[in-house]
Amino acid sequence: MARTILPFGPQHPVLPEPLHLKLTIEDEIVVEALPTLGYVHRGLEKLCEVRDFNQMVQIVERVCGICSCLHALCYCEGIEQIMGVEVPRRAKYLRTIWGELHRVHSHLLWLGLFADAFGFESLFMQFWRVRERIMDIMEATCGNRVVVSVNVVGGVRRDLSPEQCQWIEQQLIISEKEIRQLQTTILNDYTVKKRCCGKGVLTKEQAYQLGAVGPMLRGSGWAQDARQTGYAAFGELGFEPIVEYDGDSYARCAVRFRETLQSFDIVRLAIARMPAGETAANVEGANEDDTPRIISGNRGGIMQSYNRDKHHSITAAPPPDLDIPAGSLAAKVKGKPDGEAVTRVEQPRGELMYYLKGVGSKNMDRVRIRTPTFANIPPLLAILPGCELADVPVIVLSIDPCISCTER
Amino acid sequence: MLDTLVFVTVLLPFLVAAVLLVLREQNVRKVILVATAGVLALASLAMLRGGAFIMSPAPLYDTLITLGDFVILFVVLFVGIKRKNQIIIWLSVAQIIGLIILDFFMVKEHGNIPAFFADDLSLVMVLIISIVGSLIAVYGIGYMKEHEEHLHLTKSKQPQFFFFIVLFLGAMNGLVLANNLLWMYFFWECTTLCSFMLIGHDDTEIARKNAERALWMNVLGGTAFLFGIILLQKVVGTLSLQEILARGPEFAVAGGAILVPMFLLVFAGMTKAAQAPFQSWLTGAMVAPTPVSALLHSSTMVKAGVYIIVRLAPVYAGTYFSNFVALFGAFVFLATACLAAGQSNGKKILAYSTISNLALIIACAGINTPAAITAAILLILFHAISKALMFLCVGAIEQKIGSRDIEDMRGLFAVMPRTALVAIIGIMTMMLPPFGMLMAKWMAIESAHGQFLLMIMLALGSGVTVLFWCRWAGLMLGTPVAKAKPEAQDITVRAPLYILAGLALVVSFFSPVVYNSLVAPVVKMYYKAAPYALPYGNFDSPVGIFLVYPLFLLLGLGFYFALKQARKVTAAQCSQPYMCGEQQTVDGKPGFLGPLGLHVPVQSGNYYLEQFFGETMLSKWINVIALAVLVIMLFGGAL
Amino acid sequence: MFNMTKNVVANLFAKSSTRLYPFAVRGHFEGFRGTLHINIDECIFCRTCQIKCPSQCIAVDNKAGTWTCEAMSCVYCGVCVDVCPTSCLSMSKEHRQVATEKQTMAYQGVPKKKKKEAAE
Amino acid sequence: MLETIPLSLDEVVAVAKEHFDGGWRLVTMTAVDVGEAGFEIFYHYDKDLVMKHYRLSIPKETVVPSISPVYFAALLVENESRDQFGICFSDIVLDFGGHLYLEAEVRAMPFCKVSVAQKQS
Amino acid sequence: MLGNLINQGRIKSPWVVHFDCGSCNGCDIEVLACLTPIYDIERFGILNIGNPKHADVLLVTGTVNHRNKHVLKNIYDQMPGPKAVIAIGACGCSGGVFREAYNVVGGVDKVIPVDVYVPGCPARPEAIIDGVVAALEKVKTLLGMTA
Amino acid sequence: MITKIILAILALVAAPLLGALITGVDRRITAWLQSRYGPPILQPIYDVLKLLGKEPMVTNTWQALCAYVYIVGAALSVVLLFTGSDLLLIFFVLTVGAVFLVMGALASPSPYSQIGGQRELLQMLAYEPLLILVFAAIAMVTGSFKVSAVFEQTRPLLYDLPLMYIVLGYALTIKLRKSPFDISASAHAHQELVRGVYTEYSGPFLAMIEIAHWYEVILVLGLCALFWSTSVVGMVVLVAVTYLAEIIVDNVTARLTWRFMLKSAVGMGLVLTLVNMLWLYAQ
Numbered sequence A: 001m002a003r004t005i006l007p008f009g010p011q012h013p014v015l016p017e018p019l020h021l022k023l024t025i026e027d028e029i030v031v032e033a034l035p036t037l038g039y040v041h042r043g044l045e046k047l048c049e050v051r052d053f054n055q056m057v058q059i060v061e062r063v064c065g066i067c068s069c070l071h072a073l074c075y076c077e078g079i080e081q082i083m084g085v086e087v088p089r090r091a092k093y094l095r096t097i098w099g100e101l102h103r104v105h106s107h108l109l110w111l112g113l114f115a116d117a118f119g120f121e122s123l124f125m126q127f128w129r130v131r132e133r134i135m136d137i138m139e140a141t142c143g144n145r146v147v148v149s150v151n152v153v154g155g156v157r158r159d160l161s162p163e164q165c166q167w168i169e170q171q172l173i174i175s176e177k178e179i180r181q182l183q184t185t186i187l188n189d190y191t192v193k194k195r196c197c198g199k200g201v202l203t204k205e206q207a208y209q210l211g212a213v214g215p216m217l218r219g220s221g222w223a224q225d226a227r228q229t230g231y232a233a234f235g236e237l238g239f240e241p242i243v244e245y246d247g248d249s250y251a252r253c254a255v256r257f258r259e260t261l262q263s264f265d266i267v268r269l270a271i272a273r274m275p276a277g278e279t280a281a282n283v284e285g286a287n288e289d290d291t292p293r294i295i296s297g298n299r300g301g302i303m304q305s306y307n308r309d310k311h312h313s314i315t316a317a318p319p320p321d322l323d324i325p326a327g328s329l330a331a332k333v334k335g336k337p338d339g340e341a342v343t344r345v346e347q348p349r350g351e352l353m354y355y356l357k358g359v360g361s362k363n364m365d366r367v368r369i370r371t372p373t374f375a376n377i378p379p380l381l382a383i384l385p386g387c388e389l390a391d392v393p394v395i396v397l398s399i400d401p402c403i404s405c406t407e408r
Numbered sequence B: 001m002l003d004t005l006v007f008v009t010v011l012l013p014f015l016v017a018a019v020l021l022v023l024r025e026q027n028v029r030k031v032i033l034v035a036t037a038g039v040l041a042l043a044s045l046a047m048l049r050g051g052a053f054i055m056s057p058a059p060l061y062d063t064l065i066t067l068g069d070f071v072i073l074f075v076v077l078f079v080g081i082k083r084k085n086q087i088i089i090w091l092s093v094a095q096i097i098g099l100i101i102l103d104f105f106m107v108k109e110h111g112n113i114p115a116f117f118a119d120d121l122s123l124v125m126v127l128i129i130s131i132v133g134s135l136i137a138v139y140g141i142g143y144m145k146e147h148e149e150h151l152h153l154t155k156s157k158q159p160q161f162f163f164f165i166v167l168f169l170g171a172m173n174g175l176v177l178a179n180n181l182l183w184m185y186f187f188w189e190c191t192t193l194c195s196f197m198l199i200g201h202d203d204t205e206i207a208r209k210n211a212e213r214a215l216w217m218n219v220l221g222g223t224a225f226l227f228g229i230i231l232l233q234k235v236v237g238t239l240s241l242q243e244i245l246a247r248g249p250e251f252a253v254a255g256g257a258i259l260v261p262m263f264l265l266v267f268a269g270m271t272k273a274a275q276a277p278f279q280s281w282l283t284g285a286m287v288a289p290t291p292v293s294a295l296l297h298s299s300t301m302v303k304a305g306v307y308i309i310v311r312l313a314p315v316y317a318g319t320y321f322s323n324f325v326a327l328f329g330a331f332v333f334l335a336t337a338c339l340a341a342g343q344s345n346g347k348k349i350l351a352y353s354t355i356s357n358l359a360l361i362i363a364c365a366g367i368n369t370p371a372a373i374t375a376a377i378l379l380i381l382f383h384a385i386s387k388a389l390m391f392l393c394v395g396a397i398e399q400k401i402g403s404r405d406i407e408d409m410r411g412l413f414a415v416m417p418r419t420a421l422v423a424i425i426g427i428m429t430m431m432l433p434p435f436g437m438l439m440a441k442w443m444a445i446e447s448a449h450g451q452f453l454l455m456i457m458l459a460l461g462s463g464v465t466v467l468f469w470c471r472w473a474g475l476m477l478g479t480p481v482a483k484a485k486p487e488a489q490d491i492t493v494r495a496p497l498y499i500l501a502g503l504a505l506v507v508s509f510f511s512p513v514v515y516n517s518l519v520a521p522v523v524k525m526y527y528k529a530a531p532y533a534l535p536y537g538n539f540d541s542p543v544g545i546f547l548v549y550p551l552f553l554l555l556g557l558g559f560y561f562a563l564k565q566a567r568k569v570t571a572a573q574c575s576q577p578y579m580c581g582e583q584q585t586v587d588g589k590p591g592f593l594g595p596l597g598l599h600v601p602v603q604s605g606n607y608y609l610e611q612f613f614g615e616t617m618l619s620k621w622i623n624v625i626a627l628a629v630l631v632i633m634l635f636g637g638a639l
Numbered sequence C: 001m002f003n004m005t006k007n008v009v010a011n012l013f014a015k016s017s018t019r020l021y022p023f024a025v026r027g028h029f030e031g032f033r034g035t036l037h038i039n040i041d042e043c044i045f046c047r048t049c050q051i052k053c054p055s056q057c058i059a060v061d062n063k064a065g066t067w068t069c070e071a072m073s074c075v076y077c078g079v080c081v082d083v084c085p086t087s088c089l090s091m092s093k094e095h096r097q098v099a100t101e102k103q104t105m106a107y108q109g110v111p112k113k114k115k116k117e118a119a120e
Numbered sequence D: 001m002l003e004t005i006p007l008s009l010d011e012v013v014a015v016a017k018e019h020f021d022g023g024w025r026l027v028t029m030t031a032v033d034v035g036e037a038g039f040e041i042f043y044h045y046d047k048d049l050v051m052k053h054y055r056l057s058i059p060k061e062t063v064v065p066s067i068s069p070v071y072f073a074a075l076l077v078e079n080e081s082r083d084q085f086g087i088c089f090s091d092i093v094l095d096f097g098g099h100l101y102l103e104a105e106v107r108a109m110p111f112c113k114v115s116v117a118q119k120q121s
Numbered sequence E: 001m002l003g004n005l006i007n008q009g010r011i012k013s014p015w016v017v018h019f020d021c022g023s024c025n026g027c028d029i030e031v032l033a034c035l036t037p038i039y040d041i042e043r044f045g046i047l048n049i050g051n052p053k054h055a056d057v058l059l060v061t062g063t064v065n066h067r068n069k070h071v072l073k074n075i076y077d078q079m080p081g082p083k084a085v086i087a088i089g090a091c092g093c094s095g096g097v098f099r100e101a102y103n104v105v106g107g108v109d110k111v112i113p114v115d116v117y118v119p120g121c122p123a124r125p126e127a128i129i130d131g132v133v134a135a136l137e138k139v140k141t142l143l144g145m146t147a
Numbered sequence F: 001m002i003t004k005i006i007l008a009i010l011a012l013v014a015a016p017l018l019g020a021l022i023t024g025v026d027r028r029i030t031a032w033l034q035s036r037y038g039p040p041i042l043q044p045i046y047d048v049l050k051l052l053g054k055e056p057m058v059t060n061t062w063q064a065l066c067a068y069v070y071i072v073g074a075a076l077s078v079v080l081l082f083t084g085s086d087l088l089l090i091f092f093v094l095t096v097g098a099v100f101l102v103m104g105a106l107a108s109p110s111p112y113s114q115i116g117g118q119r120e121l122l123q124m125l126a127y128e129p130l131l132i133l134v135f136a137a138i139a140m141v142t143g144s145f146k147v148s149a150v151f152e153q154t155r156p157l158l159y160d161l162p163l164m165y166i167v168l169g170y171a172l173t174i175k176l177r178k179s180p181f182d183i184s185a186s187a188h189a190h191q192e193l194v195r196g197v198y199t200e201y202s203g204p205f206l207a208m209i210e211i212a213h214w215y216e217v218i219l220v221l222g223l224c225a226l227f228w229s230t231s232v233v234g235m236v237v238l239v240a241v242t243y244l245a246e247i248i249v250d251n252v253t254a255r256l257t258w259r260f261m262l263k264s265a266v267g268m269g270l271v272l273t274l275v276n277m278l279w280l281y282a283q
């Protein structure tokens, strides 16, 4: 039987990120898949030795632009654990809101890419169109569309005004309506199901044994989600994971689609229950010699009022003029972390784990990041052989690969 | 003059063959072969100029033929006994008995029937046999020399080889010129024997096995042939082909009784043409040296099978039987094209494609309209040329690269540019307009219009045909080298290649002339109508039009223009293939940098679509269906 | 398929969602961390920003009174703005313009020996 | 503070096997350079969101038995540790030989403290 | 005449190939966002063509590292001229926040010539559009089309 | 004769321009369907002009030849259509181009173009029989394979062959490589094959292929027009509606696999054809 060997990646239009798979195919059936990694490896864990533990927040945010917020969250929770800082409740809620908004944008992004993987361009366009609303929320509330940079050790850098909360809720209502319009297509369309159902099946046992996480795990019938551990405000909000049972690409897609809608509810609930108060705690540590640090959303007179006339985008209602409370966000970071911690949060792609070790200097001794895709690659290698070449993009995308966090 | 020509085309090969059998001297053999080839070619051309004729040789020959019949049958019987093959034994015994009954009890007026008769159809066949066949024989000189070197034979078996080859040429000429069906039967059996001997030539285990299979299938056909003529004698009272044809229309009206002998003869033709369910002997025959495959198993002997079917077409025209023949042909055309698509063995592809094309011819005979018969005759002609060319190419390639697998022919252009180009020309003439094969296929499809089932099968079949030819042609070009060094080749190998390639192009170009002078008269003779008018040399009928010269002109110009553009591309503009950014050439082999930092040379394979075209799975079904159609064909009249 | 047909046909008849940038510009939202500016007159060359910048792209020379920032290395995190004790750093909400050359923002201020003198 | 269970070199595979059979998921492994004392390798297991951390302390240049035959998923992290710390694992199911991420031109074992010291000096 | 037309075509049809050269995805998704309805760079005739052999503009996001530097070079070499390179984001411009990481070589210009730098972390879609427009302006000047 | 020559020249010159415009409109409408603004209508022409000005680059000189033969085949088939020639002949000439396109793809060692070539062959395998069936059905009604015979009909073929029109539409989706059958080469690149058959053609050679594609669009729409041969308005409406339907289908389906394509094309083609034939006999 004649075989074709295909270099799949690193530069390949269906791969959003560089990854190389040497695929051996026979009549377009994959018989072997061998990966090469390292095209995105930067070695940023090592940067903790030349950046102080506060600066590392900005670095870990850039492990991956898509879940930047959650990387920072996981890292900050770890440091706070080591230093024994109690984060104000309002900050916890804000972290939850931004974290879930991240999940929404990431899932929408993924749903689009997934649609593109099976050649459904207009569906891709529609999901990304909706996603722009979420990006607008990010930009309006955090100051950047992607790398939001709101989490810091001790709390968050920005606050949400009541008007902003209201505006976010409006946006969510519109987005949700638009997403629901696409629901039948992504979950029930004949051609879509033809391309997803039964592709890349990961059985329940395999999922656990190979260490799958996130939608990959939940798509195979395990109700396990790190949000159940109650980080940020989840302890108060309560949480039930979403599960599908078929273990195929379709199930993973369904999990993500339903999680998107679930996240809307979480955001709404969090906004409704958000307590008033501080958004950042003073961080006290063993050593008292550090300079006070001011955490604030914006300062001074650089802000011009928002120009409504120019705002003619998809936004139904223009955002209110910003009235970000200033000054109340001051927090002081004193001291240096000394000790070890392991923290976990649920990223869009699954469970993220940080191992942090400080030895009482301003630089961390070790920052170890176990990202979800890192855990999902072994299952991927297990489910690729035997599929059709045309299904390779679908299956690879179905784990929602994030190579930049895998390799860091 | 006529005597001489018939003598030269039929008897001379027998004599030359005898000489070659005893001759051990290489060079003399070469001279004799080339000379015979030349003489045969000239004689066939001369015969063509002479036109239709009828001839009766001396009565002595009749006796010789009868004797020859028995000799062959006993040889076959002997083989059967030696190989302990029950089928062969019983079939040959049956034939011996049948022949005795026919020769001594039924046929009274021995010698009254003219032995030979030729119309344009026969003459076209003679032309093919004498020119294409001779070219293949010449090719055999260079080929066999190398072949035996590869096999490290201590004692050359070439005398035997050429004995059968040349003998076969004579037999074939005899077969197509024969008027007396008894004579035809003799030549028919001759070709069976030659084929058997030549398939087994290399004397390997598999060769012996395949030869045996070919023998029993062909002997089965021979038996059908014999009993066909016995019945014919009974029903019609004559064995003169010419007379039967002349009285064709009246049988057609009468129907019934004539159809059983017709069935037997057509059945014989189908076994000889290796139609399903007997296709396995032909694919098995590919173990023989390539000249054998080219000569016997593609361009000539198997054509004897379709020749008899086309020959008799006017007799069964307009009957239900004819429709079934068409259906059968169309089905086998489609089925074997699918089988060919599932193969990577070059000769097997050729074998299946041969069967497929023969089936198309049979389908045309079955459609049995003037246009369809025209298509059939043109297909016989063009197919012979192109297919012989393809076989010779594969032979030459196999000797050079040591494989007949098309996967191994990837980038052949870099190794043997000339042969690769010739092979590509061969492939183009097989499947693209404006070449003859395609034109004939066009006629076939258009003549089938109105019969939807036929159309569907022809449509699907021609789609599949393009699939396997096109990828073969394409992959031979796949080479990173811009300019390749021409390969060395024996002149006796190269000349036939070039001549055949030239013929394929030129004869296609002159297809209107061929049609006018060779095909139209026969068709008119039997069907009282010419299917096509030729305004400006274009085939025109109410059903459709095929532009020969404009297409040649425009496509030719286009091709020339394209070639000119392609020449402008310099080696400097050649870049490495797209490999997702990991391209890397090591030792001139393109590839990519794979996992673990290792160079992975490119490797690609065609799709053989096991799922759809798997040989074992498909063959089973095809055989069952083909057999069913045959049975219905036989008993259909009773229903 | 039909669901999607409804969607695309609706799109066909609705106005496209495209913002015709750069012909029609929707301004960035208030609070966007855009281009970094310095009011060099206010700067006291305390080097806080240099120390705190996660990208290490600011260089302050308190003797020469220069403040430079490698514009192409800045990650627009806003940390320097947050930490500057005199609030002389600010970020406008326009994104930094593209360039065909790498750029460095270099400012020459008056080194402040004593705060009083500078104030005058 | 992180609660860890000490682990010795010859228990590594047995413990892994035990957890595999007990339905535990391997979350990951973490290698830490503890200077003179060598390396610490953490094995993090998880079952129903409860984590167990095993701490294996080894001197440098120790060959650690790979648990990838038990947990296929360990292959990436073991290869990664090989890349970054130069810790050798025996019997990894797919061994990238220290080139999972790194090309030859990058210093070997970039995560080891010694080499950092060398770089800074 | 034809030359003029071809130059017109060059300006109006820049096909891009996007190579993620070790980006954190922040810039990647912004490049992708450019294709989507809100920004729709196809308005400028820009197609994300995916194949360097068809592309006129190479968009590079991310830091060059030791493993992907030859890939970047290979892709650049496979693009037929005339071609342009746009480095996107702090990482593409200079190596960004990761400049000091051990596996990072630096910005794109360490390996191939860069025509336009698009700063930002990530670069906004608007900035990316600006970048392509700037690259076209540069091409125009090179072709002498401004005159 | 003179009219034929004029028609032929018209076909050679006007067809590609019209094809380019239609492709431009196609892209614009596709954009609208996706709620985008879309490129200028003349975009395809800009693209080709630009490609013509690119540095020629091949992996193998044969590719250049193949690209040019492809365009010759496509152009010639349009000429034949316009001059009222034989439908089957048109089809065979079209095959010449297609075969050379595939040969060129197979001539490059790149696995992407190899697979693209193989898939293109499978696409041909899927649409060729369908087209022949449609032509045969037309011949059933008109009694001839000649295009000119179609125009002698007094009532539109669509009345007699409604299902065959669907078969034709199916074949055209495959031939024009539109979703769900953009299998061998997608119009854009986001496909596992990075443009498949086109992968290794670049610069001027890709321009040739683009122009050939314009010819093919015209050919394909011309074939559709045959189904309403009795009035020009009818033709235009039919063609416009068909093409719009193609674009919409392109936008509401996921790409399917070639296995599905082969099975469905053959199965559906045969069933629809048989039903239509029965309907024809019943009449």
Ligand code: SF4
Pocket (backbone or CB within 6 Å): A012, A013, A014, A015, A016, A113, A116, A117, E032, F189, F190, F191
């Ligand atoms: S986002 Fe989709 S279209 Fe774009 S490169 Fe990735 S797979 Fe291709």
Ligand code: SF4
Pocket (backbone or CB within 6 Å): A063, A064, A065, A066, A067, A068, A070, A071, A347, A348, A349, A350, A371, A372, A373, A402, A403, A404, A405, A406
């Ligand atoms: S999981 Fe992916 S998206 Fe999330 S932080 Fe990691 S790399 Fe980023």
Ligand code: SF4
Pocket (backbone or CB within 6 Å): A017, A063, A064, A065, A066, A067, A068, A349, A373, A400, A401, A402, A403, A404, A405, A406, E024, E025
């Ligand atoms: S998984 Fe991909 S998108 Fe997500 S953070 Fe990692 S690199 Fe970014």
Ligand code: SF4
Pocket (backbone or CB within 6 Å): C038, C042, C043, C044, C045, C046, C047, C048, C049, C050, C060, C083, C084, C085, C086, C087, C088, C089
């Ligand atoms: S922190 Fe502010 S005052 Fe100090 S050096 Fe920087 S810009 Fe100047």
Ligand code: SF4
Pocket (backbone or CB within 6 Å): C036, C052, C053, C054, C055, C056, C057, C058, C069, C073, C074, C075, C076, C077, C078, C079, C080, C081
């Ligand atoms: S914005 Fe951030 S990266 Fe930029 S100069 Fe300020 S601190 Fe440095």
Ligand code: SF4
Pocket (backbone or CB within 6 Å): C054, C055, C056, C057, C072, C073, C074, C075, C076, E090, E091, E094, E095, E096, E097, E098, E120, E121
């Ligand atoms: S984004 Fe810019 S300033 Fe920030 S770290 Fe990167 S290069 Fe430096």
Ligand code: SF4
Pocket (backbone or CB within 6 Å): A062, A065, A147, C075, E022, E023, E024, E025, E026, E027, E028, E061, E062, E063, E088, E089, E090, E091, E092, E096, E097, E120, E121, E122, E123
């Ligand atoms: S510039 Fe910023 S967003 Fe872009 S790749 Fe680099 S770190 Fe990510």
Ligand code: SF4
Pocket (backbone or CB within 6 Å): A116, A119, A120, A121, A122, A124, F186, F187, F188, F189, F190, F191
């Ligand atoms: S048209 Fe669709 S499938 Fe093709 S490249 Fe664009 S998004 Fe991808």
